[in-house]
Amino acid sequence: AQTVTQSQPEMSVQEAETVTLSCTYDTSENNYYLFWYKQPPSRQMILVIRQEAYKQQNATENRFSVNFQKAAKSFSLKISDSQLGDTAMYFCAPTSYDKVIFGPGTSLSVIP
């Protein structure tokens, strides 16, 4: 992936609600993988979820799930039952020939 677009610079969601963060990317590869990372205000980058491009089944990790549309080069993240601790920058990060390419990020605020 040479470019990654996260079209929502900032988002907010009420606690316990569901929110979806969007991501599109550009790649000429067929076999690659994609990540969502979160970076809370403390700045430690934390892995949220991983998806292999060859898998048709969307990855799920507890309250986090993805909608991976390979043909459309779209990789959105859904957060269910949002919690205050979900407040962070979220980065979409597909790989490109084993290099991880980060998007510009979406700042998510969870409102009590």
Add this chain to the structure above:
Amino acid sequence: DAGVTQSPTHLIKTRGQQVTLRCSPKSGHDTVSWYQQALGQGPQFIFQYYEEEERQRGNFPDRFSGHQFPNYSSELNVNALLLGDSALYLCASSAGTQETQYFGPGTRLLVL
């Protein structure tokens, strides 16, 4: 099990100086990648080390160099510092070049 560690946590240098940042990977990991994250932006890939060799490199000048030691720890060196080198420098480790990367807390570099 210790995660990825980086030192120092903060550093202040002046233009033209040289700096060395250090990273110890997570136990069991043999691959180290370095990223530069400017304020408000996503991380940019600098390079990746595997088996003590630079395996991949991003679009960074030769002023940025690195090294990996036999114990898999790594150093990032930046020569002739510029004001624009001020950033958070992130180290990530993985168990192989195509595996999930886990990040350290970063080193905040300020160039005056």
